[in-house]
Amino acid sequence: MIDDRHRTALLDLLGDKGVVTDDGDRAGYQTGARYDAGIAALVLRPRTTAEVSKAVAYCVGNDLAIVPQSGNTGLVSGSTPDMSGAQVVLSLDRMTDRFDLDLDNRSLHLDAGFRLSDVNRRLEEHGLFFPIDLGADPRIGGMLSTNTGGSRFLKYGDVRRNTLGITVVLADAAGTVLDLNCDLRKNNTGIDWKQMFIGTAGACGIITDCVLNLERLPRQTATAFLVPTSSAHVMPLLRAMEERLGAYLSAFEGISQNAAGAALAHVPSLKNPFQGGIIPDYMILVEISRTWAPRDGEQSLDAVLEEVLAEIWETEEAPLADAFVGPPSEMWALRHALSDGVKHAGRLIAFDLSFRRGHIMAFCDRMKAELPHAFPDILVCDFGHIGDGGVHFNLAVPKDSRLWDDPSFERRLRDRVISVAVDDFQGSFSAEHAIGRKNQAYYDLYTPAKIRDMAAGLKTITSPGKLGTVRY
Amino acid sequence: MIDDRHRTALLDLLGDKGVVTDDGDRAGYQTGARYDAGIAALVLRPRTTAEVSKAVAYCVGNDLAIVPQSGNTGLVSGSTPDMSGAQVVLSLDRMTDRFDLDLDNRSLHLDAGFRLSDVNRRLEEHGLFFPIDLGADPRIGGMLSTNTGGSRFLKYGDVRRNTLGITVVLADAAGTVLDLNCDLRKNNTGIDWKQMFIGTAGACGIITDCVLNLERLPRQTATAFLVPTSSAHVMPLLRAMEERLGAYLSAFEGISQNAAGAALAHVPSLKNPFQGGIIPDYMILVEISRTWAPRDGEQSLDAVLEEVLAEIWETEEAPLADAFVGPPSEMWALRHALSDGVKHAGRLIAFDLSFRRGHIMAFCDRMKAELPHAFPDILVCDFGHIGDGGVHFNLAVPKDSRLWDDPSFERRLRDRVISVAVDDFQGSFSAEHAIGRKNQAYYDLYTPAKIRDMAAGLKTITSPGKLGTVRY
Incomplete structure (x- = not known):
């Protein structure tokens, strides 16, 4: 695939450990966390900044494309080579000295x-x-x-x-x-x-x-599950919590019934915390924390949270239908199992969206009303970071669904969800996953020509060589 | 000075209120908050983004230099025209609609x-x-x-x-x-x-x-003045406070004896909070705050602060020589009077420096030991934001000092202070004032050629016209 003289030259520059020669060892560098599988021309593992510099200079000098790779846990095909076999993976995994x-x-x-x-x-x-x-x-x-x-x-x-x-x-x-x-x-x-x-x-x-x-590091933490009266009550609830808790508030995470259900069904170690085991339509995991050890005479954080929830409960038009304080480890175990859980609910089509906070629930409601009509069989398993506007909008489709018969199905579905998010709600199609091959088309579509020109200019100023998977 | 047709054309674009024609009215736009006096070719006051765009396009098309001006409160000559009379000031002061x-x-x-x-x-x-x-x-x-x-x-x-x-x-x-x-x-x-x-x-x-x-907005605040045992104890004190107070801590401000003395001497409304009126060598204004209203049974913030100070006092090698909680309004009044106070202590040569936190006191100590020898008559009136590494390093020199006889004195002094800050302590010569004509020379001196090239490239990509007072 790649000229042997490149391999030899890079072995000279980086030493035996700096170039992965064994095909078996290369597999991990070619495969992504969830979606990707590609073919690397070479896999480089420099140990120092000076070695990265030498390797990059060599690649640029020989017109070799470089794909930098770090933990390789991303979901947008940003750190794996494509199928061409022409891209050199440069892994950072040996850079753990300083x-x-x-x-x-x-x-x-x-x-x-x-x-x-x-x-x-x-x-x-x-x-x-x-x-x-x-x-x-x-x-x-x-x-x-x-x-x-x-x-x-x-x-x-x-x-x-x-x-x-x-x-x-x-x-x-x-x-x-x-x-x-x-x-x-x-x-x-x-x-x-x-x-x-x-x-x-x-x-x-x-x-x-x-x-x-x-x-x-926090040294005291308290968590609760809150059930909002309706999706329209999520923002009043967030505002009421922020007003009463200020910098104590360290998480305000929304979880849909489908996402919680998938996690509880597929991760047997989880405890179902809901009364009678009945999962509500939508729930919020709220966390408050303090960085100091408990002091004599100081109200416990659990008590603070109980008190605040009681205050909110007593307000007119209370935004709460239910709320209970519980052990942080158990509550976070459910939250952290969502990603894994939804993978078992079907083949996953995942979106990493964000909105102004007041738009999150409206977007999710709209999609939950619309998608099952346009695409029967789809299970919306959303969860996310209501406090900062982020939504992991996951759609699970049974593997044997007839939707897959249409080869354009996934593209049409992705286009539709992202169009509603960006065009109708002025949201972001990549909240925290950045741009890779998987969402390049949306960068091209939604980035004004002037910004793309500026980006191309910046690329020329900084790294004119072939670097990364995104094309600015 | 400026071709009359430009004035006419810009009046056409922006209307009567968009161009300042009266010489008296122009004075405020030509003079800076502390240091600057220049001559504007014209002063423009657009009201909307569209008007800014039209004005800028006209100026760029006619090769006129533009100096954007906002509140004009900066201290580095970043928002006033130079003496050439060729620069157009574009003020934002009418842009208060949305x-x-x-x-x-x-x-x-x-x-x-x-x-x-x-x-x-x-x-x-x-x-x-x-x-x-x-x-x-x-x-x-x-x-x-x-x-x-x-x-x-x-x-x-x-x-x-x-x-x-x-x-x-x-x-x-x-x-x-x-x-x-x-x-x-x-x-x-x-x-x-x-x-x-x-x-x-x-x-x-x-x-x-x-x-x-x-x-x-904070709804409860408590403040204290802390006197560290020595300058070497300032960092242990900050760490002890952060450990015990976490996100409660909202300010940790250092004040030198000279700065506090100047403020107390020149602002008669201030109360001297120190025992017997004796100002310590160095003091810290610490503030803690909470965003919620006081709750029944909750410890007051003053009591929290008292308790934390007592805990620190009892530690081995206590970093505290003195500490007292007092009314936030009085304590902040002294802090906010420092800028004004030091102006009365002599002619001011001011620096806006920052350091890694552990270096602040070492830098100040070194300067206080060195400067009086190299430049007698100088009074070091430093104060600053110890919590984030910022230091307003103010030097007051009596107006009648013989130091002023040497026309190169101020330049030599500035060069020396900044060289110690940047070369010896890897600090910043502009913590939060950015770059203007006043510190352009240090940008040129301390910015690597590659970075300057990249900056020039970025300027070409974004705003190739003559804009601002800094030359990247």
Whole structure:
């Protein structure tokens, strides 16, 4: 497939461990977390920024396309090679050397290849964490290049908000290393270039290390399931909670009956927390948290949450039909099982949408009314982050449904959902997964020509070589 | 100065109120808040984005340089014309029409000409605010173009963090209007272009309206003055407070004896809060706050703060020499009087620096040891945002000091302070004032050639016309 001299040259540059030669070992780098399967021309595993630079310079010099790969947990075909066999995968998975914690600055300078779970495990003894809560376990470089948000965005924001600095390797003839590293929180000395590499799916450069803001780890947590009176009561409920809880509020997650049902049906270890086992139409998982240990005489967080729910319950036109406080581990177990659960409910067509908060429920209601008519057999299994407007809008279709007989079915369905989300509700078709081959068509469709021209210009300024799976 | 046909043409485009013709009325647009005095070729006051676009297209077409001006409260000569008389000032001060509040989304879509104080006054009845706390009262457009941070960054972050979308007019032949408006919190559908216009001092485009994230207004606040045992104890004190107070902590502001003394000496309404009126060497103003009204049986915030201070006091090697809780209004009155106070302490040479948090006190100590030897007569009146690394490093020099006899004195002093900050401590020479004529030389000196090339490229992609006072 690829000229042997390239393999030899890259082995010379990166050493034996820097190039994956065994076909079996390559499989994991060619296959995505859910959807993708491609063929890599070569798989490179540099260990340092200098090695990334050398590898990139070689590839650019020889016109080889590079697909940077981090944890490879994304869902938009952003980190796997296509079927051409012409793309070189450059994995960050060996870049786990630097891990410099600055306790005074509450920041961490680390290589981009660490997994999120490893980072947080190492930080735990210091009472700190990197506050992005995800179902998956990506590596840090990929989190930066997609700007993930997750379930606690409401309190801590996204990766962009928590990144102080980065080092980037550009796909130019020299493999230029751009030192945008910085452990400063306030710094406005010109254009903030790191912003052009965060969330851009690796098209403008490969992030090899970074400085992250850390937060204090919560030491008290309370959770409740809330059942809103109707979908129109979800926003009044959120506002009532924000008004009464302020910065205590760390999650406000919506879960549809179908999503909860799928999780409870397919994950046997889960406990059904609902009275008589009857799953409500829609429920909210709310979490409040504090970063300090319980103090003598201080009201427990469970009691605070009970009290706030009682206050809301007593308001006129109470937005609550039911509410109960329960153990955080059990409640989050159900929330974190949703992704897995819905996969068992049928073949999955997944959307990662976002809306202004007041539009989320209206969009979901509209789709639940419309889709079963246009596409019988479809099960809407939505859940998401009501507090920040994100919705994981999952559609499960039985594997033996006749819908699959129409080869254009999935495309028509995707086009329809995204058109309603973007055209009718001014929403986003990629809330936190960025752009990859899977949603490139929607980038092309919904991005004004002027912005696409500017993006192409920026690409030329930064990484003129073939880099990433997105075409700006 | 300027060809009369330009004045006539712009009057045609913008109407009588859109062009300031009276010389007296022009004075305010030519003079900065503290330092600047220039001469404007013309002063334009468009009222809408469409008018900004027309005015900009005309200026670009006729090769006229434009200086966008917002509240004109900056300190780096970023919003006033130079002495050439060739620059057109484009003021945003009539752009105060749109003010669309979305309570569900906790966001505000508004024109860029509103003053911060007006915005927060209008939001108060809803229990919301735009959480950037500043001594000055800028207009929103300027806050975006400099990415201000202020005193409560520790809790709420900077303007960048709180901006969801913007509309920008580019300085190109068409005066292109770029709609980057968005009321979404999660949106990763390509390059996040708004980031290139935030904090870039208006060089890449003029922000004419925006969507801002709002926060719940605090309804309980407690403050204390803390006196650290020594400057080496400031970081342990900050860490102890963060550990015990988490998201309650909304300010951690350092104040030097000279700064507090200048404020107390020159602002007669201030109360001296220190025992026997003796101002300590260094003090910290700490604030904690909650967004909800006091509840029955809940410990008051003053009591929480007292308790936490008692806990810290009892630790081994206590970082505290003194501490007392007091009324927030009095304590903040002293903090907010510092800027005004130090102006009376002599002729002011001001720096807006930032550091990794652990370096702030070391930098200040080093300067306080070094400067009086190199430059006798200098009074160091520093204060700043220890919680986020920002330092307003103010040097007061008596007006009759012999230091002023040397015409190179101020330049030499500035070069020295900034060299120690940037070269020795890897700090920033512009924490939250961005770049204007006043600190252009340091941008040129400290920005790597590759980054300057990229910035010039970006300028060409966005606003090839003559726009702003910074030269990227």
